[in-house]
Amino acid sequence: MPGVVLGWDMTAALAMxxxxxxxxxxAVEFLPVIEAAMVRKLNEQMDGRDD
Known part of the structure; x- marks a missing residue:
């Protein structure tokens, strides 16, 4: 979807x-939790709801 962050490339994140x-x-335990928070915050910022 244009203008929406859906998630990270986990293959690349795990390689990093x-x-x-x-x-x-x-990494397997923590990256999905970090990804979810990042995606939520970026989408809020792009939507103008930066809390």
């Missing part, structure tokens, strides 16, 4: 975590 030396199980 690995490149930074992050424990893979931690």
């Amino acid at each position: 975590a690995a490149a930074l030396g992050m424990e893979p199980r931690a």
Whole structure:
């Protein structure tokens, strides 16, 4: 959908975590939570509802 952030490319996010030396199980656990918060906030900002 134009003008809406749907999510991250998790393959790329996990590759970046690995490149930074992050424990893979931690990345799998934490990245979806971080992604959800980021997507929600970006969509609020793009919609003009920046709280």
